[in-house]
Amino acid sequence: MAGINDPGEIARALKTARTIAVVGCSPKGNRPSHAIASYLLSAGFDVIPVNPGHTEILGRTCYPDLASIPKDVRLDIVDVFRRSEFVPGIADAAFARGVGFFWMQDGVVDEGAARRLAAAGIPVAMDRCIYRDHTAL
Numbered sequence: 211m212a213g214i215n216d217p218g219e220i221a222r223a224l225k226t227a228r229t230i231a232v233v234g235c236s237p238k239g240n241r242p243s244h245a246i247a248s249y250l251l252s253a254g255f256d257v258i259p260v261n262p263g264h265t266e267i268l269g270r271t272c273y274p275d276l277a278s279i280p281k282d283v284r285l286d287i288v289d290v291f292r293r294s295e296f297v298p299g300i301a302d303a304a305f306a307r308g309v310g311f312f313w314m315q316d317g318v319v320d321e322g323a324a325r326r327l328a329a330a331g332i333p334v335a336m337d338r339c340i341y342r343d344h345t346a347l
Contacts, residue, residue, distance in 0.1 A: 212333040214324045219333040223311040224344050227286035228256055231276060231309075233300055234291035235259035237267045242315070243291035244268070246341045250289075253344060258283070276303040289313040289340050297323045305330055313340055 213219055232247045235257075239245070247268055251257045259267035262274035273279050276288065288304045290297060290313060297320035304312050305327060312327050314320065314336045324334045335343070 212328045212331050214328050214334045214336055215338065216333060219311075220335050220338075220343055221347060223287060223333065223335075224340075224347055227311065229258065229283065229285055230255050230287040230289055230340075231258045231260050231273075231279060231285050232289045232291065233260040233276065235261050235267050235272065236291075237261075237264055246289075246291075246315075246339075249341055250344075258285075276300065276307055279307075285309045287311045287313055287340075289315065290318055291315050292318065294319050301327055305332065311335070313338070315339060 230250055232243060234243050235247050236244045247257050257270060258279055259270055259272040260276060261272055264272045266272050285307055288309045290300055301323035309332060312332050312334045316337060316339050319337050324336050327334050
């Protein structure tokens with residue numbers, strides 16, 4: 211079983227990941243999801259914005275949901291910037307896609323979804339900032 215907020219798994223994911231889907235990515239530059247997606251791009255990650263209201267964010271194709279991302283695209287990390295009540299559906303979609311790591315940003319918490327994903331072998335970061343963890347490495 212994978213872990214929840216396991217420092218070793220977090221470090222491994224951040225060191226090996228190439229593609230990160232940012233669920234709830236905002237086109238507004240003053241929003242944390244936009245700033246962190248921009249940082250991840252500058253750090254060399256392939257960022258895929260996910261937001262049903264937009265077709266492009268940060269010059270990248272934006273998808274309405276995880277299921278709409280082409281199946282041949284490997285999702286190493288799904289980074290969630292949505293309210294906690296939306297996490298179960300996003301977690302189900304992430305599981306269906308076989309993502310490598312599921313990340314819930316600061317303030318995003320769903321213990322049940324985290325346990326289900328971890329039990330399925332998908333490590334989880336919950337109520338953590340991917341920017342802070344990446345810059346700390």
